[in-house]
Amino acid sequence: MATHKLLLLPGDGIGTEVMAQVKRVLAFLEQQGLASFAIEEDLVGGAAYDQCGLPISEEAMKRAFAADAILLGAVGGPKWANVPYEARPEAGLLRLRKDLQLFANLRPALCYPALADASSLKRELVEGLDILIVRELTGGVYFGEPKTITDLADGQKRGVDTQVYESYEIERIARVAFELARTRRNRVVSAEKHNVMKTGVLWKQVVSEVHGADYADVSLEHQLADSCAMQLVRAPKQFDVLVTDNLFGDILSDVAAMLTGSLGMLPSASLGAVEELTGKRRALYEPVHGAAPDIAGKGLANPIAMIGSLAMALRYSFGQGDVADRIEKAIAGVLAKGYRTNDIKSEGATVVGTEGMGDAVLAELAIG
Numbered sequence: 001m002a003t004h005k006l007l008l009l010p011g012d013g014i015g016t017e018v019m020a021q022v023k024r025v026l027a028f029l030e031q032q033g034l035a036s037f038a039i040e041e042d043l044v045g046g047a048a049y050d051q052c053g054l055p056i057s058e059e060a061m062k063r064a065f066a067a068d069a070i071l072l073g074a075v076g077g078p079k080w081a082n083v084p085y086e087a088r089p090e091a092g093l094l095r096l097r098k099d100l101q102l103f104a105n106l107r108p109a110l111c112y113p114a115l116a117d118a119s120s121l122k123r124e125l126v127e128g129l130d131i132l133i134v135r136e137l138t139g140g141v142y143f144g145e146p147k148t149i150t151d152l153a154d155g156q157k158r159g160v161d162t163q164v165y166e167s168y169e170i171e172r173i174a175r176v177a178f179e180l181a182r183t184r185r186n187r188v189v190s191a192e193k194h195n196v197m198k199t200g201v202l203w204k205q206v207v208s209e210v211h212g213a214d215y216a217d218v219s220l221e222h223q224l225a226d227s228c229a230m231q232l233v234r235a236p237k238q239f240d241v242l243v244t245d246n247l248f249g250d251i252l253s254d255v256a257a258m259l260t261g262s263l264g265m266l267p268s269a270s271l272g273a274v275e276e277l278t279g280k281r282r283a284l285y286e287p288v289h290g291a292a293p294d295i296a297g298k299g300l301a302n303p304i305a306m307i308g309s310l311a312m313a314l315r316y317s318f319g320q321g322d323v324a325d326r327i328e329k330a331i332a333g334v335l336a337k338g339y340r341t342n343d344i345k346s347e348g349a350t351v352v353g354t355e356g357m358g359d360a361v362l363a364e365l366a367i368g
């Protein structure tokens with residue numbers, strides 16, 4: 001069995017608490033002979049700043065480059081509110097994404113049947129929902145130049161952001177979406193605004209070309225991003241894989257997230273290009289939530305998003321979809337049995353803390 005090189009970066013606040021539960025799952029998988037890991041651990045965010053004055057050390061960056069996958073908890077907290085801007089905790093995460101060129105952000109929106117009532121939509125609309133949003137993460141209007149605020153002669157000001165995409169950026173994210181669709185229900189919706197934006201015209205054209213050339217077996221539909229937002233809340237189960245740019249992806253993935261209940265349930269992945277030499281992709285897996293200073297240190301955090309991030313690493317970096325399925329089945333089982341952390345509690349539930357939820361997941365994993 002291949003040994004996976006895994007770098008753990010627990011970070012700050014509840015990041016360390018939820019990562020502790022992932023370590024227990026990793027130990028279980030090894031003991032059962034289900035997977036083999038070479039695990040390293042380092043600091044990121046405020047914890048790294050306290051140790052070396054940087055939000056991530058050069059040593060940790062080297063480890064990140066050498067790893068097959070990185071699991072990150074969360075960064076940030078009021079303790080570091082006044083550190084210099086370049087050294088703020090979030091800069092550690094941004095450096096990882098930038099230096100490792102993680103251009104594809106994958107955010108699954110999965111609604112476990114046991115949690116369907118926690119959604120703001122009706123149960124029948126969201127029960128069994130399983131969408132994968134593929135967001136372009138390193139281009140578009142968040143990075144395009146010029147990006148300025150200038151003073152005008154008449155005393156007004158002008159703010160400018162620039163939406164820029166080159167065809168290679170669209171092509172590589174489209175390929176990620178089509179490849180993933182083939183492992184799921186074989187459907188891709190691509191969202192842009194070709195009716196009012198030139199980048200939208202190019203986006204639609206390149207996605208169509210990639211589809212025609214290499215992925216004609218996958219069904220492709222183009223939707224305008226505003227109409228797509230409406231469809232996401234009208235009939236979300238029509239979606240399988242949704243691919244879109246950085247800005248629309250930011251918004252649409254938050255909409256999809258809220259269909260499923262709590263922040264504490266949502267994992268994510270950020271992937272780079274496949275390297276020619278090794279055939280591997282750089283990859284970082286993390287919960288969508290932050291360091292939650294309001295509950296940090298209290299043993300209340302929901303570890304499911306973090307454990308789900310490990311399942312994504314097994315599926316997308318380690319080729320062990322069967323073990324990922326087993327973890328996700330264990331999570332569904334725990335929820336079906338009524339175990340809940342505070343953030344997802346409902347009437348009649350057995351309310352547990354972070355470790356209690358870890359215990360429940362491990363017990364369910366052991367059943368198989």
Ligand code: NAD
Nearest residue numbers: 074075076077263264289290291292293294295301302343
């Ligand atoms: P947050 O996600 O940390 O918390 C938002 C709310 O959700 C809080 O009430 C929190 O208690 C709750 N929550 C989040 N995760 C939970 C979990 N696993 N279990 C139970 N409840 C959970 O967002 P925020 O409060 O806006 O930010 C707090 C800090 O985290 C800030 O410093 C922010 O910059 C940082 N942050 C980091 C990341 C990251 O590391 N990727 C993402 C978002 C925010």
